[in-house]
Amino acid sequence: MKTNFNIYIIGLFMTSLSGAMNAQTNISLVEALGLAKENNKSLQVQKFSESVAGERTRELKGAMLPSIGVQGNYSNYFDRQVIFMPGAFAGNDTAPVVDVAVGGKNTFNTMLTFQQPILSEVARNQLKSAQLNEAVQLQTTKELEAQLVMEVSVRYYTILLIDENIQLNRQSLERNLRSLQDSRSLFSQGKALKVDTLSNFIAVENLKTSTSYLQSQHAVALLNLKQLIGVSDAQLITLTDKLQLDTSANYFSAIDELHGGMIENRPDIQRQKLVTALSRSLVKQAEAQRLPVLSLVGAYQLQAQADNLKLGSYKWPSTSYLGLQAAVPIFSGNRINSQIRQTSLNVKQSEIKLMDETEKAKVEIVSIQSRLMEAMRRLDAQERTVDAAQQNFKITNDRYRNGLSSRLELSDAEIALSEAKLNFTRTVYDINITKLQLDKALGILTF
The missing domain is CATH 1.20.1600.10 (Outer membrane efflux proteins (OEP))
Incomplete structure (x- = not known):
């Protein structure tokens, strides 16, 4: 009886809905x-x-409008970075150029950049x-x-x-x-x-x-x-x-x-x-x-290097600049x-x-x-x-x-x-x- 009653209710609802749609x-x-x-x-x-x-x-x-962005990166070097320099600078007078391992194996670098088109x-x-x-x-x-x-x-x-x-x-x-x-x-x-x-x-x-x-x-x-x-x-x-x-x-x-x-x-x-x-x-x-494009550019950079990950002991030297950047087209085929x-x-x-x-x-x-x-x-x-x-x-x-x-x-x-x-x-x-x-x-x- 309960099932029949539910079917009746559903049928009544569908009939009402159909009538409303076709009103x-x-x-x-x-x-x-x-x-x-x-x-x-x-x-x-x-x-x-x-x-x-x-x-x-x-x-x-x-x-x-000005463009402001932040970027950062972390790198872990298995071998230290090297730079090439005259041997005399490294105490090796016999070699014209020597590679010198520098820096820490963990490097952190973050930079805040700014650019404002002027012209x-x-x-x-x-x-x-x-x-x-x-x-x-x-x-x-x-x-x-x-x-x-x-x-x-x-x-x-x-x-x-x-x-x-x-x-x-x-x-x-x-x-x-x-x-x-x-x-x-x-x-x-x-x-x-x-x-x-x-x-x-x-x-x-x-x-x-x-x-x-x-x-x-x-x-x-x-x-x-x-x-x-x-x-x-x-x-x-x-x-x-x-x-x-x-x-x-x-x-x-x-x-x-x-x-x-x-x-x-x-x-x-x-x-x-x-x-x-x-x-x-x-x-x-x-x-x-x-025509040339002229922009005002600037950046503020923090960086650090060490062989460990004890960030509290890191030194974070900063670098910043503000300048003008110009791009002049010369030939475009x-x-x-x-x-x-x-x-x-x-x-x-x-x-x-x-x-x-x-x-x-x-x-x-x-x-x-x-x-x-x-x-x-x-x-x-x-x-x-x-x-x-x-x-x-x-x-x-x-x-x-x-x-x-x-x-x-x-x-x-x-x-x-x-x-x-x-x-x-x-x-x-x-x-x-x-x-x-x-x-x-x-x-x-x-x-």
Whole structure:
């Protein structure tokens, strides 16, 4: 009994856990963007690159600070150390050189060293390059964030568009099912042709197939959205926003400010400017290898030798010094010249790429602005089209019920109404997506 009770408890716990994992979660677009900012793997990887660049800057800052170290060693000699000296110095006039055993068999040596760079153009330019690279990584993160906002928003709006299409298909299906019932009833009464019933049946089956296809697209799009925002595939989510026109229109003021330098906010333009500055810094860094390096150096040393290990009786004479150390490069096999030429070519390449990206950005903004204005005009026309299609369908349906219109005319009116509503929905979707594209092109799309 006790075993069965334990199994029951475990089963109940697993059922509760499974239910919690599969609980429905409502997500708005703002919440989806928040999840993406926190959980997206690509963004996390880029932030690690940004942190690595920051640590590299701190590392090179440390190269400009004093270096202090302690080292020590102990050696036991089986035979005493020897030095070579003229024989006359050792009392052996017959030998020009003799070896003389010196020192103790146990030696101790410890040293405190100090070094402070005073003049090092290479180190200074390396630090500047690292700081520029850190700024490049920061702009790369901003660029990736803007791209992520764009991708998440597009996926979110795409799912909403598919939802709207499914709803429109279902509404059309309901109308066609009613028409199918009516045509079957009229056919049984001898008031309609069999072709009307067949036409309705075909329309119903086509709508069922279309709805099934849209539901499959919805599942795939939802899976892609979950991957972007870092949600488990098993998690059930429901999008709470509706596909409607964004009336905030914060891009209109941005368009007016375009010629006032708004384009400079784009992370990709900022990043390319920093890459160009980094290339110039690398040229100076290569040129700095020709310059001398001057450092302040010093040391304090203690040493002792004896034949025993009675450390208390040791004498520890000290040696200390403080001085300047200079290193002057003379010849490096033309390696420095080659590095300078390489980095100079990189500068020219970066400058051309910056000009190219700036020109493309201007063309992109004008193009998106034109598409946006066209979509807004199209929306006004389609609002009137939907109203007209609804009135046309109502009139045609009434005429068909009274035997004054054919089934073909009713089908045409129903198709026209569905297409009008679908075109209106797609235009609202296009406006929202184009607005996002314009915000991104102007550099104002952020979390």
